[in-house]
Structures are given as C-alpha cells and as structure tokens.
Amino acid sequence: MRPAEELLVELGxxxxxxxxxxxxxxxxxxxxxxxxxxxxxxxxxxFRDRAIIYVDERVKNPRRKFSTGHELGHWHHHRGQSFVCRSDDIGKPTDPNSKNAERQADAYSGDLILPPFMIEPRLSPLGDISLEGILTLSQQFSASLTATAIRIMRMTRQPLILISQDLAGKRWQWPSIGVGTLKVRADIDLRSSATVSLAGSNKIGPSRKESASYWFDRRHIEQFDVRVQSVRTSEGEALTLLRVLDPRMIDTYG
Ligand SMILES: [Zn+2]
Incomplete structure (x- = not known):
C-alpha cells in the first residue's frame, strides 16, 4: 500500500x-x-509538526479537493517545509514514482482521493470499462473524470488507451498494461469520434467502432477496428477511451 492509503486505513x-x-x-x-x-x-x-494549508476559495470541486490533497502530499513527503503551489504545479498526469516534489504531492493526492484499495473491488463489477462506468466511479469518489480514468488505466488489464486531445492533436495518452507499447497518432483525425466530441456538448458520446487507422499511423493497420468513446471535458479537451478489439493488433504493433 502507498502512504496515503496507509493513512486512510489507519484512520478507519x-x-x-x-x-x-x-x-x-x-x-x-x-x-x-x-x-x-x-x-x-x-x-x-x-513548522515542526503543525501546518496550515490554504486553498483558493475560488477553486471549485473536484479540483479543490485535489489541491487540498496535493498540500497534504507535501506535508507527508516534505514535512516541516512550506510550499507555494501555482495551478501549473498541481494536477499533472504523472509518473507516481517521480522524485519531483510537485509530482510526489500529486501522486499522494491521487492516492488519497482515489485509493487503489477502494477502487480495486469496484473494477470487476464494471465489466467492460466504458466512460459511463468511469463517470459513476468519479461521482462516488468526488474526483474528476480524467483523474478517475487515469487511475483505472493504471489498474486494469483490459486493452485500453485513454487519450486527451484538443484540436491541435494529442496532448497525452495513458495506456493500460494490456496494450503493450501501442501509441496513438500525434494528430487528430477529423473522422474520429474525438473530433465530434470537441465540436459538441459535454455529454458522453456513443461507443463506436472505427477503423484503427483513424487512431494509429502504422502500415496496414486499417485491417483492424477499435471501439472508441469520447467526451468533451470541462477543460475543453476531448477525452477518449479506446479499446483494442483484436489481440492480434497488439501482437503485431504493440
Ligand atoms: Zn505543490
């Protein structure tokens, strides 16, 4: 268990x-x-074993909760020190083993708000993971859709990739362990459901089968289809959950 989870267990x-x-x-x-x-x-x-944490009152949940957890992360990892954290310092999708102080604080906050030991028993009842399933969990945990989705990517073995895009293309992608080293294209395909989501409302779009070539730039990959579902987040980006349907695609390209 990670330190934030240990604290939760200790507090019952x-x-x-x-x-x-x-x-x-x-x-x-x-x-x-x-x-x-x-x-x-x-x-x-x-100072010594006491601290005061201030969070800007204009920051709304779930971000406010995450920022509070971030400061508690500094308190755990960097006890006795003071930190001033700008928006840019807080809440970047990150490697949980990073040694950077801001990333350590983020990872702690993520573990506190979406503790793996509480997520784990809720994963298998979801069945095939969809954006609706992720949304349900995010509401149960009062966490953002993106943070919840990343947590799930880190825990599931289903062949999924989570992709964040804006109109300029890919901002980041988070593969599950089930897809090997498969990487999506850096640009956005105008035929993909992500493009539809960027232009539409903030509702979760339908789950659609699309040619893998909309998402991957590999020779002959058009022989495969993938299943995708997109939503526009409150930050104005398209968040897409992509499922590899044919294990041969991972064998060939992953
Ligand atoms: Zn910080």
Missing part, C-alpha cells in the same frame, strides 16, 4: 464518502482553510 476510512480531507488533515496536524489567494492556488505553511 473505508468508504469513499468518508474521504473528508479537512478532517483527515486535522488528524495529521494540519488545518485547512479556504480563502482568497493571490498568485497561487494553494499553499502550506509548515
């Missing part, structure tokens, strides 16, 4: 509804206050 928190960050903060000597901040989104002022 086993239900996502009980992940109350200001209450958890008090248990580790930190007090959380929401107030207007200038020039940063959140900060922690630590």
């Amino acid at each position: 928190v086993s239900d996502p509804r009980d992940i109350d960050l200001p209450a958890i903060a008090l248990c580790v000597g930190a007090e959380v206050q929401y107030r207007r901040l200038i020039g940063c989104e959140a900060q922690i002022i630590g």
